[in-house]
Amino acid sequence: MYRILKNINLTDSIYLLEVLAPLVVANAMPGEFVIVMTHEDSERIPLTIVDYNKDTGVLTLVYQVVGESTLELSYEKDELFSVVGPLGNKALILDNLDKEKILFVGGGVGIAPIIPQVRYLFNEGIKADCIYGTKTKDSVILESELVSLVDNLFIMTDDGSYGEKGFVTDKLDKIVDDYDIIVAIGPVIMMKYVSEIAVKHNKKIIVSMNPIMIDGTGMCGACRLMIDGKVKFACVDGPEFYGEKIDFDAALNRMIIYKTEEGRRYLKMIEGDTHEGGCGHEKN
Amino acid sequence: MKKTEMRLQDAAIRQTNFKEVSLGYTKEEAIREATRCLNCKNPMCIKGCPVNIMIPKFIECIKNGNMEEAIKIINESSSLPAVCGRVCPQEKQCEKYCVKGFKGDAIAIGALERFCADWAIENNYESKVNIIDNNKRIAIIGSGPSGLSCAYELRMLGYDVTIYEALHKAGGVLTYGIPEFRLPKSIVQKEIEEIQNIGVKIITNVVVGKSISIDELKEKYDAIYLATGAGLPKLMDIKNINANGVYSANEILTRVNLMGAYKKESKTPIKIPKQVYVIGGGNVAFDAARVMKRLGSSVTIMYHRSEVELPARRDEIKHALEENINMEFLKNPKEILVDDDYSVKGLKYVNMVLLDEIDSSNRRCVKETDSYDTVECDMIILAIGTNINDLAFKDSMIKTTDRGLIQVEGTHTSDESVFAGGDNTTGAATVILACGAGVRAAKEIDEYLGGKNEK
Numbered sequence: 001m002y003r004i005l006k007n008i009n010l011t012d013s014i015y016l017l018e019v020l021a022p023l024v025v026a027n028a029m030p031g032e033f034v035i036v037m038t039h040e041d042s043e044r045i046p047l048t049i050v051d052y053n054k055d056t057g058v059l060t061l062v063y064q065v066v067g068e069s070t071l072e073l074s075y076e077k078d079e080l081f082s083v084v085g086p087l088g089n090k091a092l093i094l095d096n097l098d099k100e101k102i103l104f105v106g107g108g109v110g111i112a113p114i115i116p117q118v119r120y121l122f123n124e125g126i127k128a129d130c131i132y133g134t135k136t137k138d139s140v141i142l143e144s145e146l147v148s149l150v151d152n153l154f155i156m157t158d159d160g161s162y163g164e165k166g167f168v169t170d171k172l173d174k175i176v177d178d179y180d181i182i183v184a185i186g187p188v189i190m191m192k193y194v195s196e197i198a199v200k201h202n203k204k205i206i207v208s209m210n211p212i213m214i215d216g217t218g219m220c221g222a223c224r225l226m227i228d229g230k231v232k233f234a235c236v237d238g239p240e241f242y243g244e245k246i247d248f249d250a251a252l253n254r255m256i257i258y259k260t261e262e263g264r265r266y267l268k269m270i271e272g273d274t275h276e277g278g279c280g281h282e283k284n
Numbered sequence: 285m286k287k288t289e290m291r292l293q294d295a296a297i298r299q300t301n302f303k304e305v306s307l308g309y310t311k312e313e314a315i316r317e318a319t320r321c322l323n324c325k326n327p328m329c330i331k332g333c334p335v336n337i338m339i340p341k342f343i344e345c346i347k348n349g350n351m352e353e354a355i356k357i358i359n360e361s362s363s364l365p366a367v368c369g370r371v372c373p374q375e376k377q378c379e380k381y382c383v384k385g386f387k388g389d390a391i392a393i394g395a396l397e398r399f400c401a402d403w404a405i406e407n408n409y410e411s412k413v414n415i416i417d418n419n420k421r422i423a424i425i426g427s428g429p430s431g432l433s434c435a436y437e438l439r440m441l442g443y444d445v446t447i448y449e450a451l452h453k454a455g456g457v458l459t460y461g462i463p464e465f466r467l468p469k470s471i472v473q474k475e476i477e478e479i480q481n482i483g484v485k486i487i488t489n490v491v492v493g494k495s496i497s498i499d500e501l502k503e504k505y506d507a508i509y510l511a512t513g514a515g516l517p518k519l520m521d522i523k524n525i526n527a528n529g530v531y532s533a534n535e536i537l538t539r540v541n542l543m544g545a546y547k548k549e550s551k552t553p554i555k556i557p558k559q560v561y562v563i564g565g566g567n568v569a570f571d572a573a574r575v576m577k578r579l580g581s582s583v584t585i586m587y588h589r590s591e592v593e594l595p596a597r598r599d600e601i602k603h604a605l606e607e608n609i610n611m612e613f614l615k616n617p618k619e620i621l622v623d624d625d626y627s628v629k630g631l632k633y634v635n636m637v638l639l640d641e642i643d644s645s646n647r648r649c650v651k652e653t654d655s656y657d658t659v660e661c662d663m664i665i666l667a668i669g670t671n672i673n674d675l676a677f678k679d680s681m682i683k684t685t686d687r688g689l690i691q692v693e694g695t696h697t698s699d700e701s702v703f704a705g706g707d708n709t710t711g712a713a714t715v716i717l718a719c720g721a722g723v724r725a726a727k728e729i730d731e732y733l734g735g736k737n738e739k
Contacts, residue, residue, distance in 0.1 A: 086494055
């Protein structure tokens with residue numbers, strides 16, 4: 001069992017979780033992820049590492065409630081059944097520290113795993129810039145950390161209630177030429193468009209993929225992606241890849257697979273028996 | 285006297301549940317079967333057993349109704365008899381060499397082994413062990429059959445043994461791979477508990493190579509045994525392999541066995557398709573097929589050779605046929621057909637012909653013809669084998685072969701304090717061969733550390 005120190009709301013649906021996991025933290029690097037379970041029969045939920053303290057053994061994660069499993073996770077206040085990791089490979093930006101101008105692009109909850117990367121760079125004396133896109137003012141998270149770690153932070157909101165109005169790609173279009181390399185973490189569709197812009201402007205692009213997976217060690221093959229025309233596993237070959245090599249459309253296609261199943265259960269769980277099938281589930 | 289057949293759950297009923305198919309012998313049945321044993325002077329069956337259980341000796345005890353003595357004899361050679369009695373391919377091992385089998389039926393050695401092991405569990409029999417600690421520390425990576433067997437042997441010799449397991453439950457393939465109806469998880473847990481009861485420690489949720497490196501372990505332990513198995517699923521290099529509805533058998537079996545997708549309380553979603561095609565002919569293919577049948581799908585196994593070449597355990601093939609699993613032979617997938625959502629809607633395959641040549645697996649080779657055909661289906665499960673997973677040791681100095689297997693002499697790797705055995709040195713094989721490797725590694729580790737091997 002792994003003791004929870006903190007599990008609090010950052011917004012309506014985004015939570016910050018601190019859990020004691022010394023063995024995970026001991027060898028953790030930015031870009032890697034963990035798999036958590038709330039109880040023995042729960043799903044194994046992959047979450048990218050946000051922070052780790054090697055002295056205290058505290059691991060910090062940020063997650064959004066998107067289904068039954070993450071909802072259960074948000075209820076849990078005492079301990080987790082399992083935390084395993086670190087899994088995957090360290091952030092690819094660490095292989096690119098010779099690049100002069102680095103730009104991070106975070107979308108939604110994807111901004112959280114950018115934190116350990118910019119912190120790592122900050123500690124190395126490298127200051128990067130960051131575009132952070134989110135829906136609205138109330139959904140902005142971790143702003144003060146970001147401000148302290150990056151040189152320039154550009155916040156974009158869909159409704160213009162905070163920062164500039166527009167998508168991350170609107171901002172990127174304007175400033176992409178100022179940078180040598182871009183790291184994008186967020187929804188797959190966002191990473192696809194950011195990659196397209198980067199490729200068009202001849203910039204290196206790194207993205208972090210987080211598909212469905214079970215074990216996180218290469219065993220199940222659920223997280224497979226097409227990279228450069230070859231099948232790769234996000235868990236052991238990733239989670240980060242160079243954006244120009246990813247077949248994003250295939251990745252988007254694979255995402256629909258369990259979405260409806262879990263989404264239905266989630267609606268049923270929060271709406272109970274009054275659930276009227278708004279999710280598209282046909283009533284028998 | 286004829287062989288005493290084991291009673292089975294009715295085929296029509298068992299297709300709809302996950303309860304064990306084979307029901308085991310009663311005491312009377314076991315004694316009756318044991319009586320058939322000739323107690324040969326030169327027992328060939330022992331030579332057919334990868335861990336050399338003193339087979340005629342324990343059968344003799346059953347004959348006399350002395351079950352306690354019988355299980356004691358088995359435990360001298362095997363720490364997982366309830367598992368091996370159920371999943372060993374006995375027809376290719378002990379029973380293959382039984383003199384009785386040359387003319388008529390071989391003694392049902394596997395069924396008798398299982399009977400003894402189940403008797404021990406039911407009667408809470410605990411073997412009395414006298415372990416003298418030698419204070420030498422061993423780390424074992426992986427809690428599958430090879431790791432467990434090695435741990436048991438080393439602990440009996442007095443070593444302080446810790447097993448590291450990457451998943452949240454111990455047992456390796458016994459837990460995530462082999463389904464409940466063939467190997468009840470309560471039985472696996474019982475055998476693991478037995479091993480823990482003698483003092484072996486198991487730490488779950490540790491991915492060696494990531495959470496902790498081999499080099500870090502070497503600082504804390506006197507020797508390391510790599511029992512990491514062969515866990516990476518092989519996929520096929522055909523069109524649309526990433527389509528929705530194409531799974532590795534590992535994923536299906538993990539979802540169902542480890543994550544309990546068949547249980548109401550499980551949170552792991554699994555879609556129940558109408559028509560499944562399982563590609564492959566080994567035990568894993570049959571396990572995946574029978575799992576999907578029980579979840580309510582119509583299932584067909586497609587194998588690229590013919591029926592006689594099927595590598596699966598004889599009983600599993602028989603049981604699958606009884607459960608209305610279809611089989612199509614001499615066909616090999618060529619392309620996965622998809623609909624607009626990129627979901628599977630069918631399979632294009634090529635017809636194969638048998639050749640006269642025999643390959644290294646002792647099966648007849650096959651060749652593609654130029655005749656193609658298609659079938660409709662909404663799920664495809666690939667059970668065409670697994671590669672070894674090098675996650676634990678890829679950042680260490682341990683050498684591998686051209687095939688990516690760990691290079692060993694006996695169980696010695698290129699690093700003198702690191703040993704390896706089981707599927708990670710042979711490629712995917714059987715539970716009992718992995719157990720055999722674990723036992724051998726224990727001996728070699730004991731020799732390496734200078735302990736006296738009193739066995």
